[in-house]
Amino acid sequence: MFGRASGQGCLIRSQIVKGVVMRRALIKMGITLLVATLVGSLAVPSMASDRSQGNKASSLAMTSVKAVKIINFAFKPRTITIAKGTRVRWTNSGSVSHTTTSNKGLWDSGVLAPGATFSRVFRKAGTFKYHCTIHPTLMHGKIVVT
Numbered sequence: 001m002f003g004r005a006s007g008q009g010c011l012i013r014s015q016i017v018k019g020v021v022m023r024r025a026l027i028k029m030g031i032t033l034l035v036a037t038l039v040g041s042l043a044v045p046s047m048a049s050d051r052s053q054g055n056k057a058s059s060l061a062m063t064s065v066k067a068v069k070i071i072n073f074a075f076k077p078r079t080i081t082i083a084k085g086t087r088v089r090w091t092n093s094g095s096v097s098h099t100t101t102s103n104k105g106l107w108d109s110g111v112l113a114p115g116a117t118f119s120r121v122f123r124k125a126g127t128f129k130y131h132c133t134i135h136p137t138l139m140h141g142k143i144v145v146t
């Protein structure tokens with residue numbers, strides 16, 4: 001009788017102790033989670049996004065884009081003058097396929113279907129003539145890089 005009772009007492013006590021230990025563990029986990037969340041939300045992603053925004057901003061700041069339309073079997077404008085480091089972006093705004101191809105083999109867009117684009121950064125000064133390989137007698141353009 002006695003032994004049984006004290007045994008139950010021991011059991012209850014040990015369960016209480018277990019409960020306290022469990023609660024402490026939970027609190028510890030909670031704090032760890034909280035710290036991890038704080039560190040995660042404040043430090044790591046903000047640093048990562050700063051870095052990617054920095055890259056985006058600097059690449060945008062360094063490369064300006066000049067648009068050339070390909071429409072009605074012509075490059076428009078036919079001649080453009082740009083500063084070194086400018087990106088030229090051709091867009092086929094017509095209804096048939098064209099190419100933008102350097103007369104000296106410096107670039108070749110390949111076939112650009114209607115709606116397709118091709119771009120190239122011009123890093124060196126000079127005059128760069130180009131044409132469309134599909135309509136070589138009709139379509140010519142010139143890029144002057146200063």
Ligand SMILES: [Cu+2]
Nearest residue numbers: 098132134135
């Ligand atoms: Cu063409």
